[in-house]
Amino acid sequence: MKSLRVAGTVGDLPTVTFGSRSLMWWGTLGFMVIEGWTTAIILAAYLYIRQNYETWPPLRTPYPSLLIPTINLALLLLSIIPAVFVARAAKRLDERRLKRWLVVLSVACLIPLVIRWWELWALNTRWDTTAYGSAAWTIVGFHTSLLLLDVIDTLGLTLFYFIKPMPVKSFSDASDNSFYWYFTVGGWVVIYLIVYVGPRIL
Amino acid sequence: MTGPNTNRTLPVEATVAEDDIERDARALETVWGERPGFWSWLTTVDHKTLGKRLIVTAFLMFIAGGIEAALMRAQLSRPENSLIGPDRYNQLFTTHGTTMMFLFAVPIMTAMGLYFVPLMIGARSLAFPRLNAFGYWNFVVAVVFLYVSLFVNTGPDVGWFAYVPLSGPQYSPGHRVDVWAQVVTFTEISALCGAVNVIVTAFKMRAPGMTVNRIPIFVWAQLVVAFMIVFAMPAVATGSTLMLATDRAVSMHWFNPSEGGDALLWQHVFWFFGHPEVYIIFLPALGMITPIIETFCRRKVFGYTPIVMANITTAFFAFGLWVHHMFATPIPELGQSLFTAASILIAIPTGIQIFCWLATMWISRPQLTVPILFVLGFLFTFVNGGITGVMLASVAFDKQAHDTFFVVAHLHYVLLGGGVMPLFGAFYFWFPKMTGRKLSETLGKWHFWLFVIGVNVTFFPMHILGLEGMPRRVYTYLADTGWGPLNLVASIGAATIAISVLLFVINVIVTMRRPVNAGANPWNSSGLEWSVASPPPSYNFLYAPLVESRHPLWDISVDLPVLTGFRTDRREVLVTTTFSAQPDSRHEGPTPSIWPLYLALCMGVVFIGSIFSPWFVLGGVGLSVIGLAGWGWTGSKPSGHERVSTPAAMPERA
Numbered sequence: 005m006k007s008l009r010v011a012g013t014v015g016d017l018p019t020v021t022f023g024s025r026s027l028m029w030w031g032t033l034g035f036m037v038i039e040g041w042t043t044a045i046i047l048a049a050y051l052y053i054r055q056n057y058e059t060w061p062p063l064r065t066p067y068p069s070l071l072i073p074t075i076n077l078a079l080l081l082l083s084i085i086p087a088v089f090v091a092r093a094a095k096r097l098d099e100r101r102l103k104r105w106l107v108v109l110s111v112a113c114l115i116p117l118v119i120r121w122w123e124l125w126a127l128n129t130r131w132d133t134t135a136y137g138s139a140a141w142t143i144v145g146f147h148t149s150l151l152l153l154d155v156i157d158t159l160g161l162t163l164f165y166f167i168k169p170m171p172v173k174s175f176s177d178a179s180d181n182s183f184y185w186y187f188t189v190g191g192w193v194v195i196y197l198i199v200y201v202g203p204r205i206l
Numbered sequence: 207m208t209g210p211n212t213n214r215t216l217p218v219e220a221t222v223a224e225d226d227i228e229r230d231a232r233a234l235e236t237v238w239g240e241r242p243g244f245w246s247w248l249t250t251v252d253h254k255t256l257g258k259r260l261i262v263t264a265f266l267m268f269i270a271g272g273i274e275a276a277l278m279r280a281q282l283s284r285p286e287n288s289l290i291g292p293d294r295y296n297q298l299f300t301t302h303g304t305t306m307m308f309l310f311a312v313p314i315m316t317a318m319g320l321y322f323v324p325l326m327i328g329a330r331s332l333a334f335p336r337l338n339a340f341g342y343w344n345f346v347v348a349v350v351f352l353y354v355s356l357f358v359n360t361g362p363d364v365g366w367f368a369y370v371p372l373s374g375p376q377y378s379p380g381h382r383v384d385v386w387a388q389v390v391t392f393t394e395i396s397a398l399c400g401a402v403n404v405i406v407t408a409f410k411m412r413a414p415g416m417t418v419n420r421i422p423i424f425v426w427a428q429l430v431v432a433f434m435i436v437f438a439m440p441a442v443a444t445g446s447t448l449m450l451a452t453d454r455a456v457s458m459h460w461f462n463p464s465e466g467g468d469a470l471l472w473q474h475v476f477w478f479f480g481h482p483e484v485y486i487i488f489l490p491a492l493g494m495i496t497p498i499i500e501t502f503c504r505r506k507v508f509g510y511t512p513i514v515m516a517n518i519t520t521a522f523f524a525f526g527l528w529v530h531h532m533f534a535t536p537i538p539e540l541g542q543s544l545f546t547a548a549s550i551l552i553a554i555p556t557g558i559q560i561f562c563w564l565a566t567m568w569i570s571r572p573q574l575t576v577p578i579l580f581v582l583g584f585l586f587t588f589v590n591g592g593i594t595g596v597m598l599a600s601v602a603f604d605k606q607a608h609d610t611f612f613v614v615a616h617l618h619y620v621l622l623g624g625g626v627m628p629l630f631g632a633f634y635f636w637f638p639k640m641t642g643r644k645l646s647e648t649l650g651k652w653h654f655w656l657f658v659i660g661v662n663v664t665f666f667p668m669h670i671l672g673l674e675g676m677p678r679r680v681y682t683y684l685a686d687t688g689w690g691p692l693n694l695v696a697s698i699g700a701a702t703i704a705i706s707v708l709l710f711v712i713n714v715i716v717t718m719r720r721p722v723n724a725g726a727n728p729w730n731s732s733g734l735e736w737s738v739a740s741p742p743p744s745y746n747f748l749y750a751p752l753v754e755s756r757h758p759l760w761d762i763s764v765d766l767p768v769l770t771g772f773r774t775d776r777r778e779v780l781v782t783t784t785f786s787a788q789p790d791s792r793h794e795g796p797t798p799s800i801w802p803l804y805l806a807l808c809m810g811v812v813f814i815g816s817i818f819s820p821w822f823v824l825g826g827v828g829l830s831v832i833g834l835a836g837w838g839w840t841g842s843k844p845s846g847h848e849r850v851s852t853p854a855a856m857p858e859r860a
Contacts, residue, residue: 007765008222011752012414014780014789015771020850021791027333027410027781034402034436042440045478046448049460049471056466097850131458135466138458142448156831160838168839172850173794 020173022095032180036187039150043191046146047198050139051206060206062134069126073200076119080189083112091182094175099165102178106162113155113185120148127199140199147188147195154188157181221765222749230748233774238330238744240798249798251335252744256342257321258640264314267349269707271305274298276704279664283697285685295681296363297382301356303366304386307483308393309352311625313345315490316400316435318632319428321640323404325735325742326422328413328751330779331795333406334399336802336837341399343806348392351814355385362386365679367480368450370461370472375454384454384817387446391813394443401435404428411779412787413734414769415753422733422756423513427493430517434482434489434524442479445472447813455816470535477528485524487621489517491628492559495581498628498635499563501731502578503570506757509562516555516562523552533604542601549599553592560585575729576650580631583658584623591619594669609679612672618665630657630710635729637714642722642740649713656706663699667692732757737766750780750789799840805833 023029054060061067086109093101124144131141158181164170240246240255250256278298281290290298324332332338355361362382364373373383408429412421421429449460450472459465461472496507507513529537529545537545563585572578594616598604607613630653638644676689683689727736734751735742736759749768755761769789772778777795782788808830815822 008227008749008768009765010220010222010749010770011767012769012789013771014750014769014792017780017789018791018850019778019794021781024784025781025790027406027793030406030410031334031337031402034405038398038402038436038440041437042444045441045444045475049444049449049475052471052474053460053466053468056463056468062466131452131456133459133465135459135462135468138452138460138467142452142458142460146448152827156834160835164838175850 020176022176022179026176026180028177028180029183032184036184040187040191043143043146043195046139046143047195050143050198053135053139054206057136060136061129061203062136065134065136066128067203068128068140068200070200072119072122072126073196076116076123077192077196079112079119080116080192083109083116084186084189086112087182087185091179094179094182097172097175099170099175102175103162103165106158106165106178109182109185110155110159110162113151113158117148117151117155120144120151124148143195143199147192150188150191154181154184158185222768222770227748230774231743234745234748235743237775237777240744245800246798248803249339249800251331251339251796251798251802253320253324253332253335253338254640254742254744254746256338257317260313260317260320260342260345263346263349264310264317267305267309268314269711270353271302271310272704272707274302274305276700278302279697279700281681282683282693284694285683285687285690287682290681292681293363296679297356297359297361299679300362300365300368300386301352304352304362304389306621307366307487308390309345309349311487311621312393312397312483314629315431315487315625316397316404318490318494318629318636319404319425319431320400322636322735323407323425323428324411325639325738325746326425326733327408327411327416328734328747328753329407329411330746331777332403333411334403336796336799337399338403339799339802340806341396341403343803344392344399344809345396347806347810347814348389348396351392351810352385352389355382360385362389367476368446368472369476370450370453370469373450374461375457381817384451387451387454388813388817390442390446391451392809394439394446395809397435397439401432401439404432405436408432409784410781412782413747413751413753414780414782414787414789416782416787418785419511420753420756423496423507423510423517424490424493424733426514427489427517430521431486431489434486434521437525438479438482438486441475445475445479449475451816456820470532473532473535474528477531478525481528481531482521482524484620485520487625489520491584491625491632492517494628494632494635495563495584497731497733498577498581498631499566499572500757501635501729502573502575503567504573505566505570506732506760507562508565509558510756512558513562516558519555520552523548523555527552530599530604533601534608546599546601550596553596556592560589575634576645576647576654577631577635579651579654580627580634583654584627584631587619587623587627587658587661589623591616591621591623595620607672609677610672611668611676611678614678615665615668615672618661618668622661622665627657627661630654633710636735637717638724638728639735639740639742641718642724643717643720644724644728645713645717649709649716653706653709653713656702656709660699660702660704660706663702664696665699667696667699671696727759732760734758753787797840799837801833801837801840805830805837808833 086105089105090102090109093105127140127144129137129140131138161178161181240250240252277290278295281287281295320332320338360382362385364378364383368383368386371377408425452458453460459467461467461469463469496513500507526548527545529541530549533542598607598616634645634650671689671692674689676683724740726739737751738746749770752767752769772792777797778792779795780789781791781793783790808826811829812823812826815826
């Protein structure tokens with residue numbers, strides 16, 4: 005075996021990094037791409053099904069209601085604010101502010117999840133009446149699963165911060181949690197436009 | 207806990223003393239090594255252990271799929287045979303296809319990457335070891351579910367691509383198709399976990415100095431395939447889990463034409479995955495060929511850059527071919543022409559790679575060991591399969607050959623020639639690294655010749671049978687057709703393949719009973735994986751190797767440059783910058799955990815339960831919350847030794 009020559013040291017390198025320097029950020033990005041692409045495929049299938057109908061929504065199917073979905077969209081967009089403050093506090097390693105904003109974010113993401121129930125019914129069709137209904141329910145249902153996952157992650161992180169001492173690297177995790185929340189909200193803007201507003205145009 | 211040996215900095219340009227090496231190795235073994243016992247077996251997150259386990263499990267699936275194939279060949283060996291009835295035959299060919307594609311080919315190619323990518327890039331582990339364990343256990347759930355179902359007469363019976371309306375609720379009542387749909391779901395989860403792991407590992411954990419143009423070609427292939435998995439698998443997951451399963455379980459109408467659904471939509475979402483799937487199997491195999499040729503021709507590969515570019519180009523084209531599986535459906539003519547052109551075009555990047563290998567071998571004197579024999583077998587067999595692929599890209603010919611044995615011949619030439627032969631070559635090549643023992647060359651040569659002869663004797667006659675009009679997926683045929691003799695030849699070929707694989711298994715068993723004696727680099731190869739002991743230690747690399755060329759072990763004559771200064775009291779890995787691979791931070795890897803297994807079982811409750819009642823979905827999600835909490839809890843222990851770099855304090859390097 006060849007001998008080993010010391011060419012340098014890594015001892016001075018940091019052990020906690022943020023954003024694209026952190027492995028977890030890349031992993032989060034990977035799953036965002038997978039989930040975003042899945043959403044795109046379902047939306048493409050929704051538009052593919054559209055070709056089978058002369059009218060959209062189909063005859064005797066009312067348009068989706070806009071009131072509740074629009075309110076929920078506004079709430080989701082507003083929830084970006086605490087998410088930004090969570091990320092900012094995390095990057096400043098300000099635990100006091102981080103905990104405060106995590107609580108606000110937890111409430112801000114839990115409310116849209118609860119309202120999602122009425123938002124599903126605001127589609128004004130059932131999943132088992134027509135292919136249109138199936139497509140609409142699938143898209144909103146899939147996004148709900150992403151919403152649920154992020155709510156669990158946010159609530160869990162918040163809870164951990166209040167009940168146990170957390171390592172410094174969890175600041176980076178909190179920042180990545182906000183990163184994923186932006187994706188969840190951004191994805192919903194597209195879905196809202198296609199599924200709730202779209203039938204009035206398509 | 208801070209030990210006396212932690213975070214030691216040695217003087218630069220000094221040679222690491224043997225005492226230091228021994229002390230650090232002992233400390234790292236304590237931190238990274240697996241404890242004996244069943245609990246450790248369940249909780250391990252070591253990429254080598256899980257990689258080997260995935261290879262073995264997937265190979266067992268190859269044998270299971272092979273047994274199914276042998277039973278089918280026995281049934282077809284003569285006309286009007288009554289060995290297997292039509293219902294059992296339907297289950298056999300569906301389970302054979304599903305097993306070979308979803309439970310053997312993709313997982314085993316991915317497994318080779320999960321095992322070797324960290325070793326080839328000089329990393330101590332994968333980026334997300336627990337995610338890797340979660341992926342493996344999901345795969346196990348799929349295996350158990352499919353085979354238990356088959357043995358209780360609920361094996362899927364609608365072909366491996368489960369076309370609707372046959373697979374829809376109207377024509378396939380019962381749970382056979384549900385089994386197929388959920389097996390696919392588990393394998394997708396598993397593949398996606400592996401893909402994210404490979405991408406982040408290859409992007410962020412390459413050894414210092416391993417710039418983008420020094421990445422080993424095998425790693426390039428795995429990286430390209432990981433991206434393909436990210437964009438291909440969601441299509442079939444959408445089709446099987448969100449569409450087909452919901453049509454069947456909760457009366458959705460995705461594929462029900464009477465309510466505005468569309469049967470062709472299934473073919474689109476399936477083949478948007480299904481065609482790239484072929485390249486997901488094929489590209490890693492191509493990645494295995496380059497180091498084998500380099501090693502046994504004693505030459506650096508000709509055309510590194512064209513080979514890498516060909517890999518990437520193939521991946522792009524692979525997403526533009528799916529409609530050539532649908533030429534027999536009413537696709538607009540313009541679309542047919544486009545997909546014909548794309549299907550022919552993809553032969554170009556593959557051709558570039560083949561010519562680069564031929565150029566590498568041309569003026570060398572290859573040492574004809576078993577690994578390179580399998581590469582030569584690949585060249586011969588795969589080129590035949592590739593040519594029939596170009597034939598099938600022509601719409602006029604495809605419409606004649608569609609659903610005949612010609613297609614069966616083509617796909618087996620491609621998959622066995624292009625996938626399995628390089629894979630066997632890779633087994634012989636890297637077996638010493640994984641186990642510390644070299645497989646027998648004599649038995650290996652018998653294995654090789656019987657396999658190549660068997661493949662050609664089995665599948666060449668199928669071209670003729672197909673051209674004569676024999677449809678695929680029939681459990682028998684009449685004597686008047688005259689197809690009997692060629693079918694008998696094909697069945698004899700299948701028996702030859704079975705004998706050859708049996709010889710390989712015997713070779714492995716006999717070799718594993720011998721002592722470890724292969725040494726670190728038995729073939730005098732050039733990659734970083736050969737710089738560590740065989741089998742590699744639990745921590746892979748004692749220090750981070752400094753890479754100064756594409757062939758580190760061939761280009762460095764005196765001593766191996768390394769970077770020291772890691773803590774030895776925890777699982778520390780080095781994170782480097784994405785393009786230039788400069789050291790950027792140290793990351794603490796996770797310890798063993800039961801939660802990946804627990805969460806995979808929760809996925810089992812969700813997806814298998816969903817076949818019977820939607821309430822299982824709610825229950826499974828509820829149980830998953832406990833698992834996520836456990837995973838997060840054990841992953842967030844303060845160590846007290848963290849050194850922070852906020853974005854303001856240390857800007858991103860190029």
